[in-house]
Amino acid sequence: MLRVIGGKAKGRFLKVPKGSRIRPTSDKVRESLFNIIPPSFIEGKRFLELFAGTGAAGIEALSRGASHVTFIESNTGHCKMIYENLDLCDFKDSAEVICADVLKSLDKYFKEKPGYDIVFIDPPYNFPKWKILLPKVSTNVSIFDYGFLIFEHMSKVSINTEIEDFSLYGKYIYGDTTLTVYRKLKVK
Known part of the structure; x- marks a missing residue:
């Protein structure tokens, strides 16, 4: 079972696809x-969840x-x-769901979008193009000064x-599981 662990919707259970190979981010x-x-x-901040799966991280935000x-x-x-x-958490009015390939969407959707304060990337652990994700996200998505860029990945994969x-x-x-966290510097 997957649940919201903090805030207004704390304790609400989220749906998870049955028989799916999806790997939602654990509660811990x-x-x-x-x-x-x-x-x-x-x-009051804007959050982007890439490879959203069940949407648990964004719903938590x-x-x-x-x-x-x-x-x-x-x-x-x-x-x-x-x-x-x-809908279960009454957050439909505060969210946008884009059903598209993440890498292609980075080239297509973000030229006209306002920026984000927090970007969370959680690709499948066997995602073959993980090495290009961080540079592509940091180049194509506007992340506000002092914003966070967070990449969830297997601990045995070293992100340097x-x-x-x-x-x-x-x-x-x-x-x-490892969270590698970057912080955007103030650009002069």
Whole structure:
């Protein structure tokens, strides 16, 4: 069972596809994610979840006071489930779900979009193009000064990518899952 762990929708259970190979971010890692980001930072901010799956991280952000979340997920069944989970938590008016390939959407959808304060990337652990994700996201998505870029990945994969205008905020290891967190520098 997957549930919202904090904020307005705390305790609400979210739908997860049956028989799916989806790997939702665990409660422990999600709770840690929202402890890494200062709680006062989330309030009123814009959140982008790439490879959204069930939408649990973005819904958690809305529950904790984010003003808007954009979800990008390529699987149409999972997109439908994100809508259902948003409806369960009464967050439909604060969200946008884009059902599209993440890499293609980075070239297509973000030229005209307002920026984001927090970008969470959670590709499948066997995603073959993970090395290009961080540079592509940092180049194509407008992330506000002091914003967070968070990449969830297998602990056995070492992410040592330097990203222009970002500093490494920290690496947080939870068993076989690691959150590599970058913070956007103030651009002069």
